[in-house]
Amino acid sequence: MGVLTLLRDNGEVICQRTGKNLEVVAVSARSRTKDRGMDLSDLAWEEDPIALARRDDVDVVLEMVGGETGTALELVETALRNGKSVVTANKALLAHDGMRLSRLAEENGVQLLFEAAVAGGIPAVKGLREGLAGNQIKMVYGILNGTCNYILSSMRETGRGFDAVLAEAQELGYAEAEPSLDVDGYDAAHKLTLLASMAFGTQLDFDKLQVEGIRRISAPDIQIADELGYRIKLLGLARRLPDGSIEQFVRPVLVPKESEIGKVEGVFNAVVANGNYVDEVMMVGRGAGAGPTASAVVSDLVDLARGTSVPTLGVPCDALTPAKLSNDEDLYRAVYMHLTILDQPGALAKVAEIFGREEISIASLIQREGREGLPVSLIIITHEARFANIRAARKELDALPIVVEPMHMMIIQEL
Numbered sequence: 565m566g567v568l569t570l571l572r573d574n575g576e577v578i579c580q581r582t583g584k585n586l587e588v589v590a591v592s593a594r595s596r597t598k599d600r601g602m603d604l605s606d607l608a609w610e611e612d613p614i615a616l617a618r619r620d621d622v623d624v625v626l627e628m629v630g631g632e633t634g635t636a637l638e639l640v641e642t643a644l645r646n647g648k649s650v651v652t653a654n655k656a657l658l659a660h661d662g663m664r665l666s667r668l669a670e671e672n673g674v675q676l677l678f679e680a681a682v683a684g685g686i687p688a689v690k691g692l693r694e695g696l697a698g699n700q701i702k703m704v705y706g707i708l709n710g711t712c713n714y715i716l717s718s719m720r721e722t723g724r725g726f727d728a729v730l731a732e733a734q735e736l737g738y739a740e741a742e743p744s745l746d747v748d749g750y751d752a753a754h755k756l757t758l759l760a761s762m763a764f765g766t767q768l769d770f771d772k773l774q775v776e777g778i779r780r781i782s783a784p785d786i787q788i789a790d791e792l793g794y795r796i797k798l799l800g801l802a803r804r805l806p807d808g809s810i811e812q813f814v815r816p817v818l819v820p821k822e823s824e825i826g827k828v829e830g831v832f833n834a835v836v837a838n839g840n841y842v843d844e845v846m847m848v849g850r851g852a853g854a855g856p857t858a859s860a861v862v863s864d865l866v867d868l869a870r871g872t873s874v875p876t877l878g879v880p881c882d883a884l885t886p887a888k889l890s891n892d893e894d895l896y897r898a899v900y901m902h903l904t905i906l907d908q909p910g911a912l913a914k915v916a917e918i919f920g921r922e923e924i925s926i927a928s929l930i931q932r933e934g935r936e937g938l939p940v941s942l943i944i945i946t947h948e949a950r951f952a953n954i955r956a957a958r959k960e961l962d963a964l965p966i967v968v969e970p971m972h973m974m975i976i977q978e979l
């Protein structure tokens with residue numbers, strides 16, 4: 565509905581900018597009678613959404629259905645095969661099937677555009693693909709899921725745990741009834757897959773992305789990170805390393821709270837790109853909602869109306885290269901470890917011995933007492949160490965008889 569409302573409200577300025585009237589030919593959804601808060605009676609209705617893609621009087625099909633298969637996929641494929649450009653907000657579809665669909669668009673001489681699929685109202689796709697096209701991109705990263713950022717901000721502000729804040733976010737409509745796509749990191753991963761491809765001219769490869777969500781983050785994690793000068797953010801990051809390989813992940817990380825990304829709170833998203841001529845560019849805005857999403861969708865429609873032409877991922881499909889991914893084990897990282905251990909004499913010595921053996925030096929160590937006789941929290945911040953050693957230490961620590969549950973570990977990302 566957001567797109568229809570925007571086109572009605574802003575039709576004049578869009579006409580001025582494109583020299584064309586954008587006409588909505590027909591619409592479709594599951595239910596015709598559902599109350600959508602606006603009158604659709606003056607628009608033609610198709611019971612079968614795929615019929616939209618076959619109409620001779622349609623130039624562009626908007627796919628706002630969602631999902632990586634089913635109706636969304638059939639609609640996009642049919643439209644492209646029938647020589648119609650497609651505007652989609654569907655990152656899941658593109659992350660999984662974007663290579664094939666971009667190729668289909670090229671073969672049929674039409675365009676597949678997706679500004680709304682990454683960070684909602686932020687013009688991140690155009691910013692990176694068009695605005696920074698003259699740069700070699702070193703790194704792109706961001707807060708790509710407003711639901712997770714809202715939950716993390718709210719946990720910090722209120723001191724409450726993940727489950728309580730998620731339940732509240734669901735009541736407020738910031739989180740879906742089935743929250744997995746958001747809180748387990750997959751939605752952000754779909755978006756990062758698209759950003760990484762545009763940044764580095766590489767083929768989309770969602771399956772190789774490391775993804776971890778925010779379910780295991782506890783209120784004490786957030787509070788202690790705050791005391792140490794950090795915010796916990798679900799970060800999607802892709803960067804080219806000096807050997808040409810690409811490091812990429814979506815996971816909760818600690819970022820300095822004074823960093824620009826650390827200051828992005830609540831439902832806001834942010835996308836940061838670093839180019840070799842432009843340096844760092846940061847875009848912040850609303851990543852979801854009817855208005856911001858419509859703004860992004862219509863920006864693609866405006867491009868089509870103006871006759872602008874761009875390969876879906878910024879590079880013709882045949883010129884996209886396979887991404888050579890970095891070997892995580894060889895990277896040097898500082899980490900935050902949260903162990904829950906039995907309060908016994910000699911416990912710290914056992915922990916320290918493992919760090920010594922794995923050649924990891926400790927930057928700070930905090931012990932939080934619980935109630936008498938209960939396990940205690942041990943928080944360790946390390947200096948940078950080889951990640952293979954950090955993983956080995958984690959395994960050894962988790963196996964100690966004094967450790968009562970698997971530790972929670974997060975990378976510290978200086979940005």
Ligand SMILES: NC(=O)c1ccc[n+]([C@@H]2O[C@H](COP(=O)([O-])OP(=O)(O)OC[C@H]3O[C@@H](n4cnc5c(N)ncnc54)[C@H](OP(=O)(O)O)[C@@H]3O)[C@@H](O)[C@H]2O)c1
Nearest residue numbers: 593594595613628629630631635653654680684852853857
């Ligand atoms: N919501 C956002 O803020 C936002 C932001 C950026 C991108 N997106 C993307 O936009 C897409 C849609 O998300 P949404 O949140 O707007 O979902 P939504 O509120 O559930 O809307 C989906 C629409 O598709 C229609 N639909 C679903 N299945 C259909 C089918 N089998 N046949 C015909 N119509 C069908 C629904 O019809 P009924 O209304 O009749 O059920 C509804 O109009 C997703 O790809 C999402 O990732 C959303």
